[in-house]
């Protein structure tokens with residue numbers, strides 16, 4: 130598998146607190162990579178570095194490099210807005226805009242200069258189809274996004290991220306606020322999307338990582354303990370700490 134994201138000797142500090150320690154990882158394209166580990170081990174912090182969301186947190190400093198498709202995303206030449214278009218993100222709580230379903234999806238494309246109605250209609254339909262929401266909403270696109278259920282809102286947020294044509298989709302505990310059926314739908318959706326997008330997901334739920342991901346990274350105290358094919362990591366971990374964690378001895 131081809132590497133898309135290459136993290137090299139990454140250290141991240143929140144002021145004096147050393148949150149990520151010497152992290153090096155090669156994340157392959159068009160696959161699902163899961164970050165697991167106990168609360169506070171740095172999963173979300175690492176995810177946020179991939180589209181520079183950490184830039185928004187005062188006092189954050191990084192050392193080391195992250196390259197996406199060979200480009201150092203922290204170099205001065207990189208435009209952060211363009212990076213975030215290419216690296217979309219979905220959060221724990223669905224966060225649609227207080228707008229119609231249609232306008233939620235059209236928001237990003239409009240921001241990037243697309244005004245043509247027919248073109249926007251196509252993007253809205255394709256994005257909603259890709260997030261498997263089209264059939265449920267096609268007859269009321271003008272309704273508020275808040276009229277949707279939590280699970281539908283999360284699929285809307287995924288569609289919104291897809292509308293600007295990203296390469297990478299970051300999912301930060303994207304199902305932890307959802308009921309089991311909605312969770313399953315998002316997991317199935319992730320499986321479908323991985324043929325076209327590179328997905329990196331943070332999850333508290335080891336079963337979810339085992340069910341949906343191709344690779345799993347296990348973190349502890351800001352360090353990578355083990356990175357392996359998901360099947361291998363869950364059936365035959367190399368490190369005793371991984372074994373202890375996946376068998377529920379801590380965390």
Ligand SMILES: Nc1ncnc2c1ncn2[C@@H]1O[C@H](COP(=O)(O)OP(=O)(O)OP(=O)(O)O)[C@@H](O)[C@H]1O
Nearest residue numbers: 143146148166167168169170171172173174175186
């Ligand atoms: N904005 C911040 N300022 C200071 N410290 C922070 C900040 N965000 C996170 N941290 C600290 O960095 C460490 C890693 O946090 P992070 O949220 O990345 O962990 P996590 O593995 O995603 O945890 P969880 O599973 O609970 O979400 C924790 O000790 C946390 O307290």
